[in-house]
Amino acid sequence: MPFSEPGKTKFQVDLRRHLREQQIGDNLVHLICEIAEASKYVINAVRTGDLGVAGTSNLYGEEQLALDVLSDRIMRKRLIHSGVVCNIASEEMDEIFQAQADAAGLYSVAYDPLDGSSLVDVNLAVGTIVSIYEGCNLLQKGRNQVAAMYILYGPRVSLVYSVGKGVHEFTMNHLMEYTLTRENITMNSEGNIYSPGGLRNKYNAGDEKFVRYLEDRGAKLRYSGGFVPDINQVLMKGKGIFMYPALNGSPNGKLRILFELNAMAYLVEHAGGAATNGRQPLLDIEPVSLDQRAPVYIGCKNDVKKAMEFLAEA
């Protein structure tokens, strides 16, 4: 039942109550609520934590910031203690962590604890991205996610989730509770915002033509350099496209299927948008490794289709 019915103001609905209305298992409700709890410690770390480097590097050889390591620890600890998780994969861990052996009713979680962490020192928005699967297999199609969510740490903290029954936004209130602010978010078929990641002088001909087409159409450039706020803008306004294409020297772009792309693709598809690697829906890719990357075109259906046409012609 929608929460916008007369007599119930949307702002009184907390996350747990909303999840219970989705007719999903208790373990999944519990897991999503635990992740929401973890995010309160992550935002505290973002607001007050050490901005320096951790002195370590992740699976991709990227220097880890102290905040990456701390956010990862916060998330992992909470997932382990939830008691409903078997396998955990994180952008900041080299391999899969087994919290407990395979058993009925357990979930596996892939996450990026603090996407865009290098933007914290200049006070731009960052976020946590989470994909949830039933059972213990993490190397499976994104379409098999049973839930996806992100938490955006901006001027306000918001949490956007879907369990395949609409996409819903919650905002943290002064008591640090998440309360419903937008229910059943839907995207238009096209829009006038574009958010192009990566160095443009490394774009291939099709991407360059597509960006020129958007500019000629009068689309507005709206790119912050943070995947979570950039996607949030497209999703909440219901218009436009985010892309991080293949680049000269990086044929798979930058963003990772497991930790970054799958959750966003699931949310955007469930809001009526589309997400592809330029050839096929991202959610249909069967990943073979944790660190697999893909080019991404994600947002309004017609805009994504147009991008694919330009790529096919080039």
Ligand SMILES: O=P(O)(O)OC[C@H]1O[C@](O)(COP(=O)(O)O)[C@@H](O)[C@@H]1O
């Ligand atoms: O500035 P770049 O290198 O083009 O990358 C921008 C992209 O990288 C990200 O910062 C992800 O990288 P991290 O997970 O390492 O922070 C995204 O948020 C953003 O879309």
Ligand SMILES: [Mg+2]
């Ligand atoms: Mg990331």
Ligand SMILES: [Mg+2]
């Ligand atoms: Mg990260």
